[in-house]
Amino acid sequence: MKINKKNKLPMYAQLFEIVTQKINAGELKAGQQLPFERELCLQYEISRTTVRQAMAELEKEGFIKKIHGKGIFVREQAVKQSLITVYSFHEEMMRLNKTPGTTLLHFSLSSAPTRIAQKLNTENPVYHIIRLRSADYEPILYEETYLTSVLFPELTQEDIETCGLYNAIKEKYNISVRRAIDTFRAINIKPDIARHLNETPGAPGLQIERIAFLDNTPIEYTVEIARGSQFEYTIELQGVTLNSSITAV
DSSP, X not given: OOOOTTSSSOHXXXXXXXXXXXXXXXXXOTTOBOOOHHHHHHHHTOOHHHHHHHHHHHHHTTSEEEETTTEEEEOOOOEEEEOSSOOOHHHHHHHTTOOEEEEEEEEEEEOOOHHHHHHHTOOSOEEEEEEEEEETTEEEEEEEEEEESSSSTTOOHHHHHHHOHHHHXXXXXXXXXXXXXXXXXXXXXXXXXXXXXXXXXXXXXXXXXXXXXXXXXXXXXXXXXXXXXXXXXXXOOOSSOOOOOOOOO
C-alpha cells in the first residue's frame, strides 16, 4: 500500500487507513510495535507532521497506544458485542474469530442474600457463580451470577466448566434463556476486580446487570464488569417501538 499524493483524501488520512486495514487484517497484531516516525516518513515518502497527524488519529480511535521511551504499539481491539438477542459468551467470541476462555473462580449453593432473593423473587437456595472471561487469552469480563436452584437441581461445577452455564442448563435441563433485561452503567473498576482484569484500579469500565427469565419468572441475576478499553456494545434499533429507558443516577 502506498500514499497517493494526487488523491483528494489527505495524506495523514491515507496513512490512517493503511494502518487500520493492516490491524483489521491481522498483519499488525495487538502488542506489536509500529515502525518509528522516521521509518514511516521514508517508507511512505511523507513528512513527520503527516505521520504525527495519522498517529494522533489512530490513538484517538483506540487503535494504538504510545509508551513513553519505547514507541508506538497496537492496542488490543475492543470486543464488539451486539445486543439484538440473548447471547452465549462462548458462541459470540467464536463468531468474532476470537479464542474464548473462562476461569471459574467460585461455585457454591447457599441461601440467597436478601437483595438477590428480591431480584429472583425466591426463598430457595441459589447457585453463586463467579467467572473470569477472556478473549484471545486477554481477560475482558468479570462475571458474578446468582441462579435459582429449583429448576436446576444437581447442577455442578463440572457442568459449567465443561459446557458453560447456558449450554449446561440447555443440555441438562432442556431450558433455554430467551429473554433477559440488561441494564448498563458506566463505572470505575474496583481494586479487587481490577486485579482479575489486569486493569488499573479506578479505570473506566462498564457494568452490565442482567435479569434473565423463563416465561415471566426470573431465574438468573448476573452482574458483569467489562473493561472499558476492551468492550464495545452495539444496539440495533428497528421500527418505532423501543423497549428501553434512561434513568438519571
